[in-house]
Amino acid sequence: MATWDPTPAGSEQPPGYDGHPPSRPENGVTNGSSQPDTAELPALTPNDVVIAVMGVTGSGKTTFISYFAPSARIGHGLESCTSTVNIHKATIGQGTVYLIDTPGFDDTHRSDTDILREVANWLNSAYKSRIKLSGIIYLHRIADNRMSGSAMKNLRMFKRLCGEEALSCVVLATTMWSMMASAEDGARRERELMTKPEFWASMVERGSKVLRQDNNAVSAMEIMRYIMAQRRKIDLDIQKEMASGKTLDETSAGREVQSGMEVMRRKHEAEMAELRQEMEEARRDHDVRAQREIASVRADLEEKLRRDREDRDKMRVTLDELRQQRAEELANERAAAHERELQLSNQMYQAQLDRERAANQANESLMEVKLQLAVKEADNIRLQREAAERRERDEGGGCVVM
Structure with missing residues (x-):
């Protein structure tokens, strides 16, 4: 196993550092963790080896982490399992590594704004505590025959979060090789990912390493060894941008999220204009049913526009406000x-x-039935006894005494 130097590279202090040495708190990141206050969460210091694991939902992030940290919870459905940033402590050889499980920007319940706020808050809390990443593992399903919209969005967000300087510490790992019909098809898709500019080509040119996560724990260990052998510490663009005073919406990642929001806003406003015209036509035709249906659709659109405005406001935050x-x-x-x-x-x-x-009512009903049966049984015994006595009297009355 490769060894690594636990001392952070360089002695410079990042912007936003308050000058006080960080202490190891009970849980989470020093000087402000985004983690819930639970005893299971480890504390991080600048000397720790910290590796982030990123990718779309279902790419195998939590499965990868579970090879080294059994605490990782693997999801088996279509919904996002990792909805917050989670820290997992792992022992590799004689060393300790902290793997950071991050939510993807295709969460089933949360907006891209909420995900970015979650990830940015954790990264910036770590940055302010002088905790640097030793590397980033970005997982991608090789079994996907094309880059879906959510995969492309995640990739763009990943590039904006990292920045060009950090790309040399990135491993682009392909997963789900067992789902491929042939190794040749997988190799062809891998070459396409590495050579097309809209995919990974520019990242590979800047030092990102492409590796295969195709043999469970064995290949996972090879990926970890590669990162640890680099003996580097990196800062991401979003960390440096917000530490310099930029608000979240002014960062590269924030602008990427806003561009998607702007597309959706224009789409919703166009749909709203069409609905207003349809409503006017329905009113002229006195079509009450159509009016009710249009009103329902319009209410949904208004709610989406309201959430869009709310998300925009939530992006206008400084590091401390966030x-x-x-x-x-x-x-x-x-x-x-x-x-x-x-x-x-x-x-x-x-x-x-x-x-x-x-149960008590059933017992009471059972007792009542038993009591009624006992009364009937007693009545039957009494009636039988009275009948026997009558027979005896009748038989005795038939004798004549001379």
């Missing part, structure tokens, strides 16, 4: 989770009471 807002959001999320747990506990308690009440 950290404060994320802390408040996480506190609210924890409070909401606690409230859900209380509600679930109350529901379970009520369900138990209902079961016990039903």
